[in-house]
Amino acid sequence: MKSVRNLYVIVTGVVAVSLLAGGLAEWLDSGTEEGGRFAGYVQRVPVVPACHIVGAVGVIWLGWYWLKLAGGITSIARRLKANSIMDSRFRGNDKRKASGNAVIDELSEALSEALVRYSNVIGELEKQINDLQIQIQLTQRQKGNIEAIIYSIHDGVIVIDEFDRLLMANEAAGGLFNFNFRSSQHRRIGELIDEGKSEFVDFLRQSRQSKAQPTRKEIEFLEDGKLKTFDCIVSCIYDESRQVCGVVAVLHDVTREKQISQIKNDFVNHVCHELKTPLASISAYSEMLSDGEAKDGRTRKEFYAVIQNQAIRLNRLIEDVLNISRIESGLVKVDKGPVSLTILIEEQLQMIKSYAEEKNICLKDIGQSRIVFDQVYADKDMISQVIVNLLSNAVKYTPSGGSIKIETEVDETANVARLSVTDTGVGIPENEIEHVFDKFYRVSTNKNQAKGTGLGLNLVKQIVEKVHDGRVFVSSKPGAGSTFGFELPLATREVVESLPVTSRG
Amino acid sequence: MSRKRVLIVDDEIHIVHVVAIKLRNNDYEVISADNGAEAFELACSEKPDIIVTDFQMPVMTGLELVEKVRQCEETKDIPVILLTARNFAIEEQQQEDLQISQCLSKPFSPKELLENIEDILYHRAVVNRQV
Known part of the structure; x- marks a missing residue:
């Protein structure tokens, strides 16, 4: 240019x-x-x-x-x-x-x-x-x-690349495997997780190598000395060319669910066992009758009585299970009115008397307030059930020659009526006391002392606390005996006086 | 021929009673206990021909009783029938190891129990004759 x-x-x-x-x-x-x-x-x-x-x-x-x-x-x-x-x-x-x-x-x-x-x-x-x-x-x-x-997220989340290097981990995962994500990023996962939890690392590697769809495995770790179960779900991460470039793992703590599942299984086993026992008697006695094994009228009558009693026992057990279920689901029909604890105790003592006499156990009723003021506003049948459960438990776990003391008291300051049943039985170890009202819980050392479903005390707690806004209590000393009891709010004077005299108590 | 002696162990008194009647009606001698510990003492002292025991009992379970019976020289050969209200109470291997002749599930038939007792005692008698 x-x-x-x-x-x-x-x-x-x-x-x-x-x-x-x-x-x-x-x-x-x-x-x-x-x-x-x-x-x-x-x-x-x-x-x-x-x-x-x-x-x-x-x-x-x-x-x-x-x-x-x-x-x-x-x-x-x-x-x-x-x-x-x-x-x-x-x-x-x-x-x-x-x-x-x-x-x-x-x-x-x-x-x-x-x-x-x-x-x-x-x-x-x-x-x-x-x-x-x-x-x-x-x-x-x-x-x-x-x-x-x-x-x-409460669940542990861990992401690693195709070379097993840590890309991301949330706080829960860091806590679970004892590492800090910031200082551990890009380190190999095998170096970060101790050998006791190597099953998880192996599972990550296997999932990545198999290039499989999300895989799931239950893995158990020992954490703070307690065995915990985690549901691990591992998914492969794919790049644009559909090659596996890493894996993401989610660890969900299912320890509680496992425990609940175990409790449910135990419950089913317990209930089946308890149902089968009276059923076995009914079945055996019926067969004996139909086979003509009861030779005389007296024996036949005895067999019929056994069948009838076992049917009642079966029904009671079913009712217990259903009552707990109804109370828990809030479907129970409650018929509350002013009732006297003293009168209820007298009624239930008559029922339990023969059982106590069989075991040579002395029943002492120490009623402090045999007057109208121990009246509580409650469902009579339910509170009767509570009293009979406490009394039968006491007889069941008290050795022959022991004694059972029943006390009632009215605490006007706290506005409650209190009932306690004290026995001279085997007692409960201290570490187990807090569980005695749990459903199906049976004190380990006393399991062999007597049969039971583990439902009785739970039903007591449900009826007193959930239905009547009361409180259950327990104290015990192994070898010396136990005291079980409950408190219920007193019926107001207005409620009591508003009812006809015949319906009181 | 002397009457065969059967030890029945169950904490359910009605079960003991009905089995005892069935066996006595069929010419068996019956002794009974309501827990494993008491049953073991009876087994040692009375030398029953067969033991019929419940699985779950207070003081000592049926399984613990069988273990003790097998460890004792005087009782180790006594055949045992286990009655259980629990499904899958014991595994086959355990049943074999403890030489439990039969496991019967509750509810059971007294007639079936009697047939089992007769079968076991008959086979035992045949084996003893051969020896």
């Missing part, structure tokens, strides 16, 4: 000098004195025609050069308009017929349009940049939220 420009300057100079020389030669030829002297030197050569020829050639060249320049500019303008819908306007100008002004106008117009278009493009880009920035902020916020969620 530079050489072309230089050439243009030279040619322009030559044309100008030629034209000047031609003019000068004509001036000399005009006959002036100074011209006549100089003409003498130049008349020897054909200066004027030469100058005119050179000038003419120069003018032609300049014209050609100008056309070429115009064509170049037009081409630039056309390129600028290449993507424009205005492009068609230039197609007719290919023959480079446009004049200089027209080309400049076109160029100006094209430049303006390009400027507008690029301004629009820049505007669009700025908008897209803004959108992207917003999206980045949103993504970062979402990432933060997801991280916060993952970190706050």
